[in-house]
Amino acid sequence: MADASTVEKGGAGFEGVKLLLCENPLPPIDEAVEAARDELPRSNHYTEPHSAPLRELLADRVGVSTDHVHVNAGSELILRQLFDRFGQQVHLLTPTYPLFPEISEVYTETRLTPGDDFRFDLRELEVPDGTTLAVLVNPNNPNGTGFDTAPLPALLDANPEVRFLVDEAFVDFVDESVTDLVPEHDNLLVTRTLSKAHSLAGFRVGYAVLPEAVAADLNASNDAYPLTRPSQAAAIATLEHESKIRGRIADLRSWAGQLAADLRSLGVETFPTETYFFLADFAPHDAADVAAALRDRDIYVKPLDDDRLGPGYMRVTTARPTDNERVVSALEEIL
Structure with missing residues (x-):
């Protein structure tokens, strides 16, 4: 069985929509990519x-x-x-x-x-x-x-x-x-x-x-x-170029807020967050079943697996808006 730190990351090589906490859906800023590329010959x-x-x-x-x-x-x-x-x-x-x-x-x-x-x-x-x-x-x-x-x-x-x-x-x-x-x-x-x-x-x-x-x-x-x-x-x-990061933070928060609102419209309870991820309770559905159904639709997310909270809990991170729309459409079918 994989240890928790490996399970926490996951998704390596997965080409669909990832809703995993550890990864920001936005790529590095252009200045970072250029700086890294310039160092490769050295x-x-x-x-x-x-x-x-x-x-x-x-x-x-x-x-x-x-x-x-x-x-x-x-x-x-x-x-x-x-x-x-x-x-x-x-x-x-x-x-x-x-x-x-x-x-x-x-x-x-x-x-x-x-x-x-x-x-x-x-x-x-x-x-x-x-x-x-x-x-x-x-x-x-x-x-x-x-x-x-x-x-x-x-x-x-x-x-x-x-x-x-x-x-x-x-x-x-x-x-x-x-x-x-x-x-x-x-x-x-x-x-x-x-x-x-x-x-x-x-x-x-x-x-x-x-x-x-x-x-x-x-x-x-x-x-x-x-x-x-x-x-x-x-x-x-x-x-x-920290100013660029501050602007992206605002976008990430906005996307997460909209995704949480869309889940609530489907009857899913969501909890407050200040980041680009949030907790959701899919009860009476089992989060493991929901995650499996999403995986069948090339959307990767995992149940929280906290026995004391119950089987409905899932941690959800935002993707980009078009991918979030795909997630919400999939959940409309699943739920």
């Missing part, structure tokens, strides 16, 4: 150690020194290494990114519930005794709503023996980054990626903003040349 050379130009740009953008930044080939690799170091007893806010229960040695949970639209006030978070790593995904995966992070400094101060990991894979959709808190708190770890809003999933560019000692440890323990030259060039070009 691919016989390594990048600068630890992707120094990209680290410097990222540090400048998030307002920390380069000593706080670690770059690697995708944020999943960074997450796995942080869990290896600090994940002896993990506390999760669930449902969550399925990789986290998989790579936790032991974990406890605070459940997010549909009755609250999967929202949660961090002032009410109780971290169990013995927790070594508390994980917050902001905005949360799989529902797409963000947390008010104002209570986080108090949580960090009240639990100095616990490291708090904030996974900001989709933070560009909520502007609630906590990277500025890292230099002030030795127990705060923040991971980010250029796979989502920036459409660089295939280039594998992830980074973390960490206490200096943790960043130094990861830099010393990993390949000094984690990115290919085209990947690094694409990342820098994308960050230098």
Whole structure:
């Protein structure tokens, strides 16, 4: 059986409509493609150690020194290494990114519930005794709503023996980054990626903003040349044209909102989101049956498979508008 991180991605080689969370339906911006293409003839050379130009740009953008930044080939690799170091007893806010229960040695949970639209006030978070790593995904995966992070400094101060990991894979959709808190708190770890809003999933560019000692440890323990030259060039070009990304974020939100509205018109319950994906409850239909019927129509989506929520739940990500229309037409037949 495939592990959760592989199941989460999926769809490799699938040529139909993909409604999978991990992939932005928009391609990289033209400047990124051009920058990557320009670097191809120089691919016989390594990048600068630890992707120094990209680290410097990222540090400048998030307002920390380069000593706080670690770059690697995708944020999943960074997450796995942080869990290896600090994940002896993990506390999760669930449902969550399925990789986290998989790579936790032991974990406890605070459940997010549909009755609250999967929202949660961090002032009410109780971290169990013995927790070594508390994980917050902001905005949360799989529902797409963000947390008010104002209570986080108090949580960090009240639990100095616990490291708090904030996974900001989709933070560009909520502007609630906590990277500025890292230099002030030795127990705060923040991971980010250029796979989502920036459409660089295939280039594998992830980074973390960490206490200096943790960043130094990861830099010393990993390949000094984690990115290919085209990947690094694409990342820098994308960050230098952030205004284009902001415009695309608005489009993605709009498309997701319209798709959710269309599903509601078919009797499907959908939950609020701030990203380009959302949770839907197809009850009384079984989401696995709906997904199978969609797959027969060359539309790829997966049931959530959370036993405590029930069999109707599915996480849906937006495609482009014409593909979304195809999805809605298919669901009209299926439902």
